[in-house]
Amino acid sequence: MSAPSEAHDASCATCRRGRPRSERVKHKVLEAAAELLEKRGFKGLTIEAVAERAGASKVTIYRWWPGKAALATDAFLAVLAPLAPFPESRSPLEDLREHIFGLVSVLTGRWGPVTASLIAEGVSDPEVRAAMLARWIEPRRVQARKVVARAIEAGEMHPEVDPEVVLDSLYGPLYLRLLFGHEPLDAAFATQMWKNALAGSAVAR
Amino acid sequence: MSAPSEAHDASCATCRRGRPRSERVKHKVLEAAAELLEKRGFKGLTIEAVAERAGASKVTIYRWWPGKAALATDAFLAVLAPLAPFPESRSPLEDLREHIFGLVSVLTGRWGPVTASLIAEGVSDPEVRAAMLARWIEPRRVQARKVVARAIEAGEMHPEVDPEVVLDSLYGPLYLRLLFGHEPLDAAFATQMWKNALAGSAVAR
DNA sequence: GATTTCCGAAACGCGGCGTTCCGTAATCGA
DNA sequence: TCGATTACGGAACGCCGCGTTTCGGAAATC
Numbered sequence: 001m002s003a004p005s006e007a008h009d010a011s012c013a014t015c016r017r018g019r020p021r022s023e024r025v026k027h028k029v030l031e032a033a034a035e036l037l038e039k040r041g042f043k044g045l046t047i048e049a050v051a052e053r054a055g056a057s058k059v060t061i062y063r064w065w066p067g068k069a070a071l072a073t074d075a076f077l078a079v080l081a082p083l084a085p086f087p088e089s090r091s092p093l094e095d096l097r098e099h100i101f102g103l104v105s106v107l108t109g110r111w112g113p114v115t116a117s118l119i120a121e122g123v124s125d126p127e128v129r130a131a132m133l134a135r136w137i138e139p140r141r142v143q144a145r146k147v148v149a150r151a152i153e154a155g156e157m158h159p160e161v162d163p164e165v166v167l168d169s170l171y172g173p174l175y176l177r178l179l180f181g182h183e184p185l186d187a188a189f190a191t192q193m194w195k196n197a198l199a200g201s202a203v204a205r
Numbered sequence: 206m207s208a209p210s211e212a213h214d215a216s217c218a219t220c221r222r223g224r225p226r227s228e229r230v231k232h233k234v235l236e237a238a239a240e241l242l243e244k245r246g247f248k249g250l251t252i253e254a255v256a257e258r259a260g261a262s263k264v265t266i267y268r269w270w271p272g273k274a275a276l277a278t279d280a281f282l283a284v285l286a287p288l289a290p291f292p293e294s295r296s297p298l299e300d301l302r303e304h305i306f307g308l309v310s311v312l313t314g315r316w317g318p319v320t321a322s323l324i325a326e327g328v329s330d331p332e333v334r335a336a337m338l339a340r341w342i343e344p345r346r347v348q349a350r351k352v353v354a355r356a357i358e359a360g361e362m363h364p365e366v367d368p369e370v371v372l373d374s375l376y377g378p379l380y381l382r383l384l385f386g387h388e389p390l391d392a393a394f395a396t397q398m399w400k401n402a403l404a405g406s407a408v409a410r
Numbered sequence: 411g412a413t414t415t416c417c418g419a420a421a422c423g424c425g426g427c428g429t430t431c432c433g434t435a436a437t438c439g440a
Numbered sequence: 441t442c443g444a445t446t447a448c449g450g451a452a453c454g455c456c457g458c459g460t461t462t463c464g465g466a467a468a469t470c
Contacts, residue, residue: 018415019467025417043329046457057418062459120325123384124248133387141387164388165378165397172377173370179328179384182338182346183369192370199404223446224436230448251426262449267428 026064028054033075038110041117042072069121073131076118080111081135086143092151096144097194100170103140104190107178112185116178141167169197231269233259238280243315246322247277274326278336281323285316286340291348297356301349302399305375308345309395312383317390321383346372374402 032054036045047068051058065071084102087095107115115136122129144167151157157166173193177185237259241250252273256263270276289307292300312320320341327334349372356362362371378398382390 017413017469019417019469021416041329047459048457051418055418057420058459059419059461060417063416068458116328119384120328123321123325124246129385133385137385137387161401162397165394165401168378168381168388168394169374169398169401172379172381173373174377175384176373176377176380179324179380180334180338180342182342183373189370189373192367193374196366196370196374197402221446222438222444224438224448226447227436252428253426256449260449262451263428264430264450265448268447273427 021063025054025056025060029056029061029064029071030075030078033071034079037072037075037114041114042121043117045072047071069125069128070131072121073118073128073135076111076114077131077135080106080115081139083111086140086147091156092147092154093156093198096147096151096170099140099144099147100174100194101187101190103171104174104185104187107174108185112178119175119179144170166197170194173197226268230259230261230265234261234266234269234276235280235283238276239284242277242280242319246319247326248322250277252276274330274333275336277326278323278333278340281316281319282336282340285311285320286344288316291345291352296361297352297359298361298403301352301356301375304345304349304352305379305399306392306395308376309379309390309392312379313390317383324380324384349375371402375399378402 029050033045033050036049036053045068047058047061050056050071051061054061061071065074084099084106087098087102089095090098106112118128118132122132145163148157148161148163148166152159152161170193174185174190177183177189183189234255238250238255241254241258250273252263252266255261255276256266259266266276270279289304289311292303292307294300295303311317323333323337327337350368353362353366353368353371357364357366375398379390379395382388382394388394
């Protein structure tokens with residue numbers, strides 16, 4: 001349940017006496033979980049279906065993960081964590097803009113609804129929320145915070161703005177449209193939203 | 206030639222033959238559902254508990270509502286729909302600002318977590334999402350749209366801004382903090398967010 | 411080869427949803 | 441007044457999915 005999934009005490013997994021646990025089965029389970037997650041979302045995911053598709057047994061799954069929530073978050077993050085890496089090349093504001101648009105393309109894609117279903121589950125399941133915050137939301141915010149700080153140093157952003165407010169003003173509208181679907185979440189919206197949000201914090205030039 | 210009894214039946218639902226349905230029981234069920242919803246959220250709400258607390262039977266509940274989702278949304282909206290009415294007195298931007306701060310105080314209160322749990326349920330349950338959009342989100346957006354239009358007419362807002370983007374830029378950050386809880390949702394945040402969001406669309410004076 | 415541990419299959423208990431059945435209570439029509 | 445009709449509370453049921461237990465067999469270490 002901590003960063004990489006290590007459900008049981010495996011300090012010296014290979015040193016133990018008997019038959020070692022099969023990493024191959026673990027990967028097949030993660031793969032099957034990811035496929036079913038993409039097809040049916042978190043609520044439609046059942047341990048029984050994962051076991052059947054992976055050719056494994058429920059006991060084996062529960063040996064690796066404490067429950068459905070941990071398995072789902074692991075499968076989700078194994079796929080999405082590497083996506084949309086943070087750019088580090090141009091000006092701070094340009095990096096931030098590119099990051100936001102990359103996030104939009106992720107949330108617009110096949111895994112957008114899955115992201116929404118896991119965020120929704122996190123509302124009532126503290127472990128899912130903690131995992132999503134620590135491994136999906138926060139890693140991006142950490143880098144975005146740095147970029148905002150660089151933008152302030154470079155004189156591209158007003159020094160009195162609160163970086164957290166800036167981040168929430170950028171992420172909030174995206175996730176709102178992802179979760180409600182009341183209006184389309186696309187590049188056109190991101191463009192307007194970016195212009196609107198940055199006007200309040202960026203230094204006019 | 207249609208039988209006269211048919212027209213009579215169709216026009217007057219309460220004129221049916223047998224024992225009439227008790228509106229009093231319906232209200233007790235709604236009340237019990239609201240109490241349990243506030244205490245345990247949507248996922249912790251069970252029909253059995255509602256029936257017991259209301260002194261009713263499950264059959265009666267299923268006679269009034271098709272399922273748990275419909276009962277929960279009705280109970281939620283019966284309490285929250287009248288809250289935070291839209292002000293209509295001062296300047297358009299002042300009305301909009303007051304509306305946003307009223308919404309923050311609602312989402313910060315006892316029913317904030319319940320709101321989050323129903324939004325979360327709506328992600329996977331189309332009926333809950335439709336009910337929340339039509340009876341919670343959209344009524345406020347309709348009025349907020351009008352205020353934005355008035356602000357544009359009054360020259361307080363740039364005429365080229367998309368009202369939907371403005372609304373999402375205001376609501377999005379609030380709901381993001383409500384759902385994730387990564388940073389506090391309070392008046393201080395609302396103040397900064399408001400300043401930041403409006404700077405991009407309001408006309409400087 | 412003996413021991414230890416993992417594996418897949420099957421069955422179980424639990425809880426909650428939604429349904430069915432029964433005896434009772436309330437209202438309408440004759 | 442009396443039967444027909446409909447709603448009510450209580451109890452039981454089937455269903456499904458989670459998480460657990462049990463069992464026989466297989467794989468790796470000693």
